[in-house]
Structure formats: C-alpha cells, structure tokens
Amino acid sequence: MNSEVKVFIVDDDESIRHSLRWLLESAKLTVEDYPSADEFLLHVDTDHVGCLILDVRMPGMSGLELQQALLDRTSTLPIIILTGHGDVPMAVRAMSQGSFDFVQKPFNGPQLLERVQSAIEHSRHLLQEKSSRTEIQERYNLLTPREQQVMSHIVTGNANKVIAFDMDIGLRTVEVHRHRVMEKMQARSVADLIYYHLQIKPN
Amino acid sequence: MCFRYLYFILFCLFSFSIISTVYAQLPALSAEQQQPNPAKPVINIGVLAFRGDDYAAARWQATVDYLNSRIHEMHFKLHTLSLPQMKQAVADKTLSFILTNPGNYIELEVEYGVSRILTLQPERGAGPKSTIGSVIVVRQDRQDIQSMADITGKSLMIVSKQAFGGFQVAWLEFKKRGIDPFTDFSALKFSGFPMDNVAYAVRDGDVDVGILRACVLENMIFEGKIKAGELRVLDPQPFDDFACQSSTRLYPNWPLAKLRDTPNMLAKRVAQVLLELPEDSLVTWAGNHAGWTIPMDYQPVHDLFRELQIGPYEWLAKTSLRQLWERYWHWIMFFVMALVYGAWHMARVEHLVNVRTQQLSETNVQLKQEIKERLNAEHETRMRQTELAHVSRISAVGELASGMAHELNQPLSAINSYAQGTTMRLQADEISTAELIDISQHIIAQAERAGTIIQRFRSFLRKEEVACTDVDLNKAITEALELFASEVRKRNIDIELQLANRLPPVCAEIIQVEQVVLNLLRNAAEAMQAIDNKTRKILIRSEQQDNVIRVSISDNGPGMTDDVAKHLFDPFFTTKPDGMGLGLSISHSIMEAQRGQLELIEHGGQGVTFTLTWPVYRGEDLNEQ
Numbered sequence: 001m002n003s004e005v006k007v008f009i010v011d012d013d014e015s016i017r018h019s020l021r022w023l024l025e026s027a028k029l030t031v032e033d034y035p036s037a038d039e040f041l042l043h044v045d046t047d048h049v050g051c052l053i054l055d056v057r058m059p060g061m062s063g064l065e066l067q068q069a070l071l072d073r074t075s076t077l078p079i080i081i082l083t084g085h086g087d088v089p090m091a092v093r094a095m096s097q098g099s100f101d102f103v104q105k106p107f108n109g110p111q112l113l114e115r116v117q118s119a120i121e122h123s124r125h126l127l128q129e130k131s132s133r134t135e136i137q138e139r140y141n142l143l144t145p146r147e148q149q150v151m152s153h154i155v156t157g158n159a160n161k162v163i164a165f166d167m168d169i170g171l172r173t174v175e176v177h178r179h180r181v182m183e184k185m186q187a188r189s190v191a192d193l194i195y196y197h198l199q200i201k202p203n
Numbered sequence: 204m205c206f207r208y209l210y211f212i213l214f215c216l217f218s219f220s221i222i223s224t225v226y227a228q229l230p231a232l233s234a235e236q237q238q239p240n241p242a243k244p245v246i247n248i249g250v251l252a253f254r255g256d257d258y259a260a261a262r263w264q265a266t267v268d269y270l271n272s273r274i275h276e277m278h279f280k281l282h283t284l285s286l287p288q289m290k291q292a293v294a295d296k297t298l299s300f301i302l303t304n305p306g307n308y309i310e311l312e313v314e315y316g317v318s319r320i321l322t323l324q325p326e327r328g329a330g331p332k333s334t335i336g337s338v339i340v341v342r343q344d345r346q347d348i349q350s351m352a353d354i355t356g357k358s359l360m361i362v363s364k365q366a367f368g369g370f371q372v373a374w375l376e377f378k379k380r381g382i383d384p385f386t387d388f389s390a391l392k393f394s395g396f397p398m399d400n401v402a403y404a405v406r407d408g409d410v411d412v413g414i415l416r417a418c419v420l421e422n423m424i425f426e427g428k429i430k431a432g433e434l435r436v437l438d439p440q441p442f443d444d445f446a447c448q449s450s451t452r453l454y455p456n457w458p459l460a461k462l463r464d465t466p467n468m469l470a471k472r473v474a475q476v477l478l479e480l481p482e483d484s485l486v487t488w489a490g491n492h493a494g495w496t497i498p499m500d501y502q503p504v505h506d507l508f509r510e511l512q513i514g515p516y517e518w519l520a521k522t523s524l525r526q527l528w529e530r531y532w533h534w535i536m537f538f539v540m541a542l543v544y545g546a547w548h549m550a551r552v553e554h555l556v557n558v559r560t561q562q563l564s565e566t567n568v569q570l571k572q573e574i575k576e577r578l579n580a581e582h583e584t585r586m587r588q589t590e591l592a593h594v595s596r597i598s599a600v601g602e603l604a605s606g607m608a609h610e611l612n613q614p615l616s617a618i619n620s621y622a623q624g625t626t627m628r629l630q631a632d633e634i635s636t637a638e639l640i641d642i643s644q645h646i647i648a649q650a651e652r653a654g655t656i657i658q659r660f661r662s663f664l665r666k667e668e669v670a671c672t673d674v675d676l677n678k679a680i681t682e683a684l685e686l687f688a689s690e691v692r693k694r695n696i697d698i699e700l701q702l703a704n705r706l707p708p709v710c711a712e713i714i715q716v717e718q719v720v721l722n723l724l725r726n727a728a729e730a731m732q733a734i735d736n737k738t739r740k741i742l743i744r745s746e747q748q749d750n751v752i753r754v755s756i757s758d759n760g761p762g763m764t765d766d767v768a769k770h771l772f773d774p775f776f777t778t779k780p781d782g783m784g785l786g787l788s789i790s791h792s793i794m795e796a797q798r799g800q801l802e803l804i805e806h807g808g809q810g811v812t813f814t815l816t817w818p819v820y821r822g823e824d825l826n827e828q
Contacts, residue, residue: 026623
C-alpha cells in the first residue's frame with residue numbers, strides 16, 4: 001500500500017499530457033504521465049491513492065484494453081476516461097467495465113479537477129476498504145480449522161446446542177471455541193462477525 | 204437559283220422561235236402548193252450559155268424547134284442565160300425547164316428543188332456515161348511545165364469560178380494534189396465566157412496555164428480556131444469510152460431538169476419526145492450531142508462540191524432561215540431538241556444540286572445542332588463530375604467528421620488545461636514570468652494547431668475549379684496523412700514514408716491532390732481490414748524519374764482479382780457493401796484534369812499499389828494553362 005497521492009496520465013498526445021500536467025500540478029497534485037498503456041503498466045505500482053486519466057484512443061494497447069489489464073491485477077485505481085465526441089459509446093462500455101468516470105473532450109479545467117478529486121477520494125476509500133479486508137482475512141487465517149468451522153456455524157445463526165449436536169462435540173467445547181473466534185476476529189457481537197465473514201474468502 | 208431561271212427563259216425562247224418558224228413556214232408552203240401552174244401556152248426553157256448566147260442559141264434552138272414540132276398544144280421558147288441569170292430565173296419561177304451544167308444543176312437542185320428528167324448523151328460518139336471533165340493546158344513549147352506538179356507559182360486563167368467543167372472539176376484535182384488555185388499561182392485570171400478566150404490567152408502566152416472543159420479544145424481545133432499541137436494537155440487521163448482528152452476524172456453530162464412547179468405530165472411528155480430523138484439527126488448535130496438518155500447519177504458532182512465546200516455547200520451558209528429550215532428541218536429539230544434537252548437537263552441538274560445543297564445545309568445545321576448538344580452534354584457531364592467530386596468530398600468529410608472532432612478536441616483541451624492551470628497558479632501567486640511565457644507559447648501553439656485543422660477541412664470542403672499552382676507533393680502527402688491520422692490510429696496502421704528529398708513542384712491544386720491521396724489511403728485502410736491487426740502497413744513513396752514525378756501508395760492487403768482491377772476506375776463500380784463506386788473514378792478524373800495519371804500497377808496477393816504521376820512542368824507550360 002502506498003499512501004502517496006498520484007495522478008497518472010496515459011495519452012499519446014504530448015500536448016494533452018503536458019497541459020494536463022500543468023493543470024494538475026497547479027492543483028498541487030503529483031503527476032506521472034505515460035505516452036502509451038504499455039509504458040504505464042511497465043512502470044507503475046497501481047496500489048496508489050490517486051487516479052488514472054486515460055485516453056481511449058491510442059495506438060498500441062487501447063484505453064479499454066488497459067482498463068481490462070488493471071482489473072485483472074485487482075487494481076483499485078479509479079479511471080477517468082477521456083473521450084472525443086464520437087467515442088461516447090466506448091465510454092459507456094468503459095463505465096460498465098468499472099471505470100470511475102468519463103470526461104468528454106474538450107473538457108474544462110475545474111470540471112476535470114473536480115472529477116480527479118472525487119476519484120482520489122474514491123481511491124482512498126477503495127484502498128482502505130481493500131486494506132481492512134486484508135486485515136480481517138489475516139485474523140481469519142489465525143483461526144484453527146475447528147474454530148473456522150464453529151465460526152461458519154455461528155454466522156448462519158445456529159445456537160450453541162445445535163452446533164454441539166451438529167459437530168458432535170460437547171456444549172462447553174462449543175462455548176470455548178465461540179469465545180476464541182469472537183476474540184481472534186475482534187468481533188464485539190455476532191453482527192460484527194457476520195460482517196467480517198462477508199469480507200473474507202473462506203479457505 | 205439564277206441559273207434555273209436563265210435556263211427556263213432560254214427554253215422559252217427556243218420554243219417560241221421553233222413554233223414561230225413552223226407557223227411562218229406552213230402558210231408559205233401551202234400557198235406554193237396551192238398556187239395553180241398557169242396554163243400558159245408558152246413553156247420557157249433556160250439554157251446555160253457557157254460559150255456565149257450565140258453559140259448556145261445556135262446549139263439548142265433546133266432542139267426547141269423539135270419540141271414545138273412534136274408538142275402542139277404549147278409553145279416552147281429558148282432562153283440563153285448566164286449562171287447568175289439562170290439562178291435568178293429559177294428563183295423567179297419564170298422557167299419550166301432548164302438545161303445546164305452538172306454543177307449548176309446541183310446548186311439549183313439543192314436550193315430550189317429542180318429535178319433532172321434526162322441527161323444529155325455525150326457528143327461525137329463519146330462514151331455513154333461520164334462526159335464532163337477538165338483539161339489543163341499549156342503552150343506546147345512550155346517545157347518547164349510537164350505535169351500538174353509543175354504549175355504552182357505560174358499564172359492561171361479560168362473562165363469563171365462558177366464554171367463546172369471549166370474550173371471546179373480541175374479544182375478538185377488541184378486540191379487532191381495539195382494545190383490551192385487561189386493562193387498557189389502567181390496570178391489567177393478570169394476570161395469570162397466564151398471559154399475560147401482561155402485557149403487564146405494560153406496560146407498567146409498571156410498566161411502560163413489554162414483550164415478548159417473537156418472537148419472544148421477538140422471542138423475549137425475542129426472549128427479551126429486553134430491549131431492542133433499549139434496547146435498541150437497536162438496529165439491526160441486514159442479513158443476507153445471518151446473521145447476527148449481530160450486531165451481529170453469525168454462527171455455526168457448536162458441534165459435537163461424540170462422546176463419544182465412544172466407539172467409531171469408536161470415533164471413526162473417532154474422526156475418522151477426527147478428520148479425519141481434519134482442519135483444522129485439534124486437536131487443532135489446542131490446541139491453537138493448524141494441525143495438524150497435517162498437521168499444519170501449526179502452523186503459524184505455532189506461529192507465534188509462537198510469536197511470543195513462550194514456550190515450548195517457554200518451557199519448553205521448564206522441561205523435564209525426559211526431555206527435552211529426547208530432543207531434541214533429534221534436536223535434542226537433534232538439539234539433544238541437536243542439543246543432543249545440539254546438545257547432541261549442542266550436546269551434539272553441545277554435544281555437537283557440546289558435540292559441536295561438544301562438537304563446538305565439542313566444536315567449541316569442538324570449536325571451543328573448535334574455538336575452543340577453534345578458539347579452541352581459534355582459540359583453538363585463535367586459539371587456533374589465536379590458536383591460528384593464535391594459530394595464525394597462531403598461524404599469523405601462525413602466519414603472523417605469524428606476524426607476532425609477528435610483532432611480539434613486535442614488542442615482545445617490542451618488550451619483549456621493550460622489556461623485553467625495558469626489561472627489557478629496566478630490566484631495562488633505561484634507562477635513565475637518565465638513559466639507564464641512558456642505556457643502562453645504552448646497555448647498559442649495549440650490555438651494555431653486548431654486553426655490549421657479547421658483551415659484544412661474548410662478548404663477540403665470548398666468546391667473549386669482545377670487551378671494550376673505549384674504543389675509540393677511531399678507536403679500534400681503529409682497533410683493528407685494528418686487528415687488521415689485518426690483513421691491510422693483507429694485501424695492501427697503502420698505508415699511508412701519514403702519521400703524524395705528534392706522534388707520539383709507539380710502543376711495541380713493541393714486540395715485535390717490531397718483528396719486523391721486520402722481516397723487511396725482510405726481504400727488501402729479498408730482493404731487491410733481483412734488482415735491481422737499487427738501487420739497493416741501502408742508505404743507512401745514519392746520520387747522523380749526523368750520528366751515524371753511519381754507518388755506510389757502501396758498496402759499489404761489481400762489484393763484484388765483481375766476482374767476487379769479491370770473495372771476499378773469505372774464509375775459506380777464498387778466492392779464495398781455501402782460504397783458508391785465513385786472514389787477511384789473521381790480520383791482518376793481529377794488526375795486527368797491535372798494532366799496527371801492515376802494507375803493501378805500492382806494488385807496481386809502482395810497488396811495493391813497505385814501510382815500518381817505528373818509531368819514535370821516548366822514555366823512556359825504553366826502559362827499555357
């Protein structure tokens with residue numbers, strides 16, 4: 001995880017890259033720009049707080065292809081698609097694939113900055129979400145297999161007696177396991193535990 | 204047109220003259236026919252007095268007396284006449300019969316229609332047939348004149364030009380020998396009748412040569428007027444049945460002829476009586492002949508006159524229109540008809556020519572009309588083509604509209620970003636003058652870029668006639684490529700440029716060159732749709748080769764079939780599902796209008812190559828445009 005805020009620009013048009021850099025830097029943002037999608041993928045760690053401003057029409061790997069590649073890497077970086085007038089259907093497709101926003105050229109500065117800011121916020125949120133999810137998973141991984149079994153029984157709403165019966169163990173044993181699960185998962189209530197359970201991938 | 208009327212007038216004149224002649228003729232003829240021969244008791248007989256009146260009277264009075272003794276109901280009277288008198292008397296119709304020499308007879312026969320009823324028998328037991336000839340005489344002692352060949356340059360005497368035996372017969376002999384009696388003698392003298400004078404003049408040495416009627420010499424010797432041996436006959440001809448000497452061929456003797464109005468019955472009576480006259484009688488003796496016989500053939504006399512172009516054949520020319528008409532009316536009619544036919548024919552030809560000319564000029568007018576229509580049609584076609592080119596450009600622009608929007612979006616977005624960023628930095632007071640200047644330069648550059656794009660599209664849209672300006676082909680290619688840039692990106696095409704460094708300008712219009720190049724680029728891009736994304740490639744090459752500047756555009760698409768290649772430049776031929784089939788056709792026209800050429804030089808499996816060629820032009824070529 002990298003908490004440094006960065007705005008990435010991928011556009012084949014040098015003037016666009018240069019002018020956007022000027023604009024974004026005027027807003028005190030750190031900017032990195034790349035003339036092609038390939039360059040970007042080669043050099044950038046995508047787990048950044050920030051966003052990607054991406055031109056859909058480019059030689060080589062297109063904007064949509066880059067978006068797909070980022071999705072495959074579970075990148076949380078929000079993407080702002082820059083489109084020309086004729087590219088609206090393409091932008092719609094990009095949005096349906098999970099792009100954060102699209103801006104139609106010619107854009108105006110304040111509007112773009114606003115989108116960039118909200119994208120950064122979104123990125124921050126996504127990244128936090130992603131990190132909390134990782135934490136819960138780590139806690140979960142600390143549970144013994146028996147405790148994980150008990151946890152899945154708890155989140156389905158079974159009473160201790162039902163669990164003891166189902167697992168063919170003593171009621172007391174269930175109570176001990178239950179306490180350990182709640183403790184290890186740092187859950188204060190069953191509702192918490194259910195919430196955490198939804199965030200994890202069962203082994 | 205005038206000739207037609209002239210011919211018509213001529214035709215009328217001819218018709219009128221013919222008709223008037225015929226009408227004038229008819230009453231005259233009928234008057235003559237109806238005029239009754241006055242039944243006079245006196246029958247006048249005219250006799251030619253060629254040796255004087257006395258001689259003639261002495262010779263022929265006996266014959267007239269014989270007639271009076273045999274035919275009682277009328278009185279025959281003898282008139283001795285000279286040649287002119289004879290002609291006048293016949294013309295006046297004061298005579299019923301004439302007795303004259305063959306030449307005079309032929310004249311009168313031709314002119315007044317006298318007809319022979321008897322021919323005089325030769326005198327003194329001479330042969331029965333031809334009895335008139337001429338003798339050409341010289342003095343016996345003229346040794347320098349041996350034949351007719353010797354007489355040119357000498358002096359000649361004849362009795363008269365009209366004398367038949369005394370001149371004309373000999374004249375023919377002269378003519379046969381190439382001698383002209385009127386020019387080839389030192390002198391031509393006329394003695395006048397009697398003919399004896401000629402003999403005397405020769406004998407006396409007054410002239411070198413004389414001409415006498417055959418037998419005159421013998422008679423004079425017989426009568427003792429000339430001594431035998433005093434005169435010599437030139438070129439005497441041998442005749443078995445003729446007693447006298449003659450230098451010429453012989454002609455029939457004198458005829459007795461009746462005038463046209465003399466009744467046949469009377470002529471028959473006279474002929475009968477004279478035929479009954481015995482050969483040897485007082486009458487024949489006095490007339491110095493051997494009686495009468497049936498009329499002889501006078502054709503030789505005709506021939507002679509025709510040959511000499513005298514007598515009736517000379518008189519013919521001097522005759523009156525009426526006499527001419529009487530004799531030759533059928534020939535005249537034929538001639539006039541031929542003339543009329545000729546005139547009619549010429550008029551008709553003239554008319555036909557006029558008609559044809561009229562038709563031709565009408566055809567000509569039609570042709571001119573057709574040419575005009577064709578020119579109009581061609582003009583219209585050109586107009587249509589220009590319009591089509593315009594439409595094609597518009598549709599091309601339609602296709603490129605999104606591309607243009609994208610092109611414009613880039614500088615506009617850049618400008619906006621620059622301006623916005625600058626504003627923000629100014630508000631935060633975080634900008635140096637150097638930065639401001641730098642960014643301003645960027646803004647200006649982007650604004651200019653936008654302006655260039657708009658300018659390019661605007662001139663692309665403009666409909667213009669072909670103009671001849673210096674066009675840098677490399678520049679045209681580069682600009683066309685800029686228009687095509689978005690397409691290149693979209694389709695992921697690799698553009699390879701091989702542009703010649705020092706290319707002379709061509710005479711063209713840059714927008715049109717760009718249109719053609721763009722058209723070819725678009726075709727190439729579409730052709731390569733079928734092949735793999737990564738290998739799409741267009742090679743654009745410009746080069747100069749001798750007097751030709753060539754731009755070639757090659758793709759590495761799948762190529763095309765020969766059949767497609769053959770019809771490639773045909774209008775409305777297309778292989779694209781939604782194509783109009785006009786792009787290449789119009790490009791071809793554009794190149795032709797620029798005196799250039801658009802050719803397909805490669806269309807196999809390796810891809811398609813088009814070449815655009817222009818002639819290298821010099822300054823004077825530019826002025827010719």
